[in-house]
Amino acid sequence: MKKVVAINGSPRKNGNTAALLQNILDGAKSQGAEVELINLVSLSYKGCTSCFACKRKGTEFVGKCAVKDELTPVLEKAMAADAVALGSPIYVGDVTGIMRSFIERFAFMNISYSSKGSWHKVARKNGAFVYTMNVNNLQSKLFFYVYMMNTGILKKFGGYTAQLLATNTYQFDDYSRYDALNFDEAKKRKCRETRFPKDRKKAYKIGQELVTK
Ligand SMILES: Cc1cc2nc3c(=O)[nH]c(=O)nc-3n(C[C@H](O)[C@H](O)[C@H](O)COP(=O)(O)O)c2cc1C
Known part of the structure; x- marks a missing residue:
């Protein structure tokens, strides 16, 4: 049975990113995969510490991270999985800090300097890779470099890769309680009701493809 692991880089376990990752896992499950969702926010860990244990001559840490913390089992599961689905909101123009720290470790342990x-x-x-963000479709192109780098890492594993950008997401439960005049709540609500369900369907299809391709 194929294994698919989804890793949520949002601090919100029930936010937009988590919803899309769940759809990916539902799609994967529909194709007979064993699935697991991991919330990075629940774990205590740091990014790469530059110990270089994975780069030493004759090291036992090829494709493994020598740092032992609560990310260790996540890295092991990601390496053992047939497919990984990573998800993050855009925070100040990049993935969240917790996703970035995961990527540093996940990528660097597989990078060879020789x-x-x-x-x-x-x-x-x-x-x-699933990204969710406040900005609209056109503005989402600003983060091109982030998408390129992350997909580049996933491509190194030699398999099928997919990317989903969910833009103009609904951020607050009740916009009337927040000082957020730069955002058009009505437009966002419309997006949540019309576009987001389409993004969820796309996520489901990606989940199926992660198993079948
Ligand atoms: C600290 C912080 C920084 C953010 N920075 C951006 C940003 O630079 N660009 C953007 O489009 N959205 C930004 N957002 C909005 C989130 O990306 C957006 O609401 C996302 O869908 C939240 O995902 P979640 O529901 O999974 O938590 C930011 C949100 C927070 C809390």
Whole structure:
């Protein structure tokens, strides 16, 4: 049975990102995969500490991180999975700090400073990245470099990759309680009612493809 792991980089366990990741997992499950959702916010860990244990000659830490903390089992599960789905809100123009710290560890332990392609030999793995954000479709292009870098990392695993951008997301339960005049609540509500359900369907399809492709 194929295994698909989704990793949520939002501090909100029931937010937009979590919803889309759940749809990905539902799609994967519909194709017979075993699925798991991991919320990074519940874990205590840091980004790469630059210990270089994974780069030492003859190291046992090829494709493994030598730092032992609550991210260790997550890295192990991500490496053992047939597909990983990563999700993050855009925070100040990038993924969240907790997602970035995960990526530092996940990528650096697989990076080789000597191999062609700068990557250790790894088992083929499919991967998807879901981003959610306040800005609209046009403005979302501003974060092109972030998408390119993250998809580039997923592509190193040699499998099928997909990306989903959910824009103009609904951020607050009740906009009337917040000072947020730059956002048009009516427009956002419309997006939540019309566009977001379409994004959820796209996520479901990506989940299916993570298993079938
Ligand atoms: C600290 C912080 C920074 C944010 N920065 C951005 C940003 O730079 N661009 C943007 O489009 N949205 C930004 N947002 C909005 C979130 O990306 C958006 O509401 C997202 O859908 C939240 O995801 P969640 O519901 O999964 O938590 C920011 C939100 C927070 C809390």
